[in-house]
Amino acid sequence: MALTAIKGFNDILPVEAGRWQHIEQAARRVFELNGFSEIRVPIMEKTELFCRSIGDTTDIVEKEMYSFTDKGENSVTLRPEGTAGVMRALIEHKLYALDPVARLFYLGPMFRYERPQKGRYRQFHQIGAEITGVHDPLVDAQLLNMLVQFFREIGLDEPQLQVNSLGCPECRPAYRKVLVCFLEQRLEALCEDCRRRMATNPLRALDCKVPGCIEATVGAPSMLDNLCQGCADHFAGVRRYLDATATPYSVNTRMVRGLDYYTRTTFEMVTGLLGSQSAVAAGGRYDGLIAQLGGPAIPGIGFAMGVERVALLLADQDFSDHPELFIATMGASERLFAFRLMHELLQTGVRTEMDYEGKSLKSQMRRADKLGARYSVVIGENEVASGRAVFKRMANGEQIDALLTVAEIRGFVCRSGNDLPA
RNA sequence: GUGGCCAUGGUGAAGCGGUUAACACUUACGACUGUGACUCGUACAUACGAGGGUUCGAUCCCCUCUGGCCACCCCA
The missing domain is CATH 3.30.930.10 (Bira Bifunctional Protein; Domain 2)
Incomplete structure (x- = not known):
């Protein structure tokens, strides 16, 4: 390294x-x-x-x-x-x-x-x-x-x-004296560190983890009583x-x-x-x-x-964020359409992703799954021509036929649980 | 500052003197030529923290260094 x-x-x-x-x-x-x-x-x-x-x-x-x-x-x-x-x-x-x-x-x-x-x-x-x-x-x-x-x-x-x-x-100074007096009577039972602490910070002896010290300080005077x-x-x-x-x-x-x-x-x-x-x-x-x-x-x-x-x-908890929608495209000719749709959705606060590198549909769907997208949609020639598409709810495979408009997409994305900006 | 344990790929790890350095996960691509998850296939460490030494031979043994973890001291 x-x-x-x-x-x-x-x-x-x-x-x-x-x-x-x-x-x-x-x-x-x-x-x-x-x-x-x-x-x-x-x-x-x-x-x-x-x-x-x-x-x-x-x-x-x-x-x-x-x-x-x-x-x-x-x-x-x-x-x-x-x-x-x-x-x-x-x-x-x-x-x-x-x-x-x-x-x-x-x-x-x-x-x-x-x-x-x-x-x-x-x-x-x-x-x-x-x-x-x-x-x-x-x-x-x-x-x-x-x-x-x-x-x-x-x-x-x-x-x-x-x-x-x-x-x-x-x-505190008075209590300190009382405590030191108590500790001095049990000097042999205390660990080396605690003996050293007597001079610097005797209160520390109360906090010592050595079993002998814990035992020796059982009846020690308490600050609260002083x-x-x-x-x-x-x-x-x-x-x-x-x-x-x-x-x-x-x-x-x-x-x-x-x-x-x-x-x-x-x-x-x-x-x-x-x-x-x-x-x-x-x-x-x-x-x-x-x-x-x-x-x-x-x-x-x-x-x-x-x-x-x-x-x-909190180490066992997951705080990662997931996209609402992943837009997959069939070929190069649909990417412009998809890009514009993604842009419009992003402008209104809908977290959207699409493929960046012209990968296969399978790869794109895998990525949608990996990112934890809640919905995916495939855009091909037909969708571009008709302005409609089938959205897939990734969690259960449910299909939703909807218009490829921001308003319509927001309609079911928002309904499905997440609070999105108005 | 003191003590103990440990160091193999992107990750978790097996290997403990001669291996193609296992297996799993991850990643990429494919099996399905317009759909993920499950399953299956293929690929992915000239390399075992660094430098010395022992040996015919070292990831495996020894030394030094570096790093990490845990504990002490102390602290959030």
Whole structure:
């Protein structure tokens, strides 16, 4: 293979693209229904933006960023996630002044230098949504409901919603101390990674997959029991709103997020079908982020979902499109007639195909079948002369005698199930 | 960054020291000279990821490289 794509960078081939469009269209529909507007931000930002938002000591910043120095000696980075850029844009354009409640969604490629794996690639795609300016837990619940609605819309009920609260700068440090104290008493039982995590991010020990660690942390103190009054009330509010809409969810007190900016509510849509990449969508509140980036002290909450992962869950479904009509021709002399008919049908939105290369009738019919055309028609001398033809419904062989006019053809093509433009 | 597994045509794959490199799908054409699907026929890998080595001989054994997959770390 002489020239191939870069490791971890994938082509979305036509067979996949239909699936992707289905996902993107569903997201647009559901998000816009919920009052969100699209925002498009650059895929590259100053490196500093990500260091300051995601956190200097996170894995993403420490080892996964595509960073380089451009010709003007600036350190720039291909975005590893979407929230930072969107918040930068919000602040830069003072969108919060336009409307104190900003509801934004975005979609596009993200880049992380990791070893590729099932559902994980170096260039991957996220669809995300953010709400800024509202503290009330009502918006947490609306955002979650929107996410659940999205999955229902694309026909997936499998990913389950899990929620948790990570507390705030008030209560998290205290909880951290309590947890470290608990873990220190069981140091021997913990794996090497967890011992290392004690210093950096002890909460991760709760998320460890090593059996010994799972056992050792069974009775570990929970963040939820150590929330300050404000955070506890907020989390209770989120649950109350979710319950009010009968939204199915479970509380996972061991859920940990990888980005530093999360506060209070965090959540994931989890599936068991993608190996170790169980999170199909995830997010949380980031009440301190906007101020941290130099903006006003307004709160925010958002999520991102991995398009590749969603597409993987949909992999058994067919989203290909089929022509309504295939026009076969007997000989060269009928092709002009057929071409004009196809053109007229195309002008009115009827998906029509014909043979391009003067193949045999058998070949043309085979092609009509392969393309999944709903109807076929053979145009020969007689048809051209009489202006009538026998249309064949491919699914059952039914014959329909009809005039070779756009109006007549549209008459039965439209009646047979598809919605065509008027 | 670490570990395991794997690399044969457009695809899925058999072959495991000497073969015309099986079979299936796909594709093309035909059997039906104005009709697809089913069936049948014909065609389609100077070639087994790349480079070395062992051998009379290597797709099959060894080494290196490259690539892929999966898992860990971490994450959408």
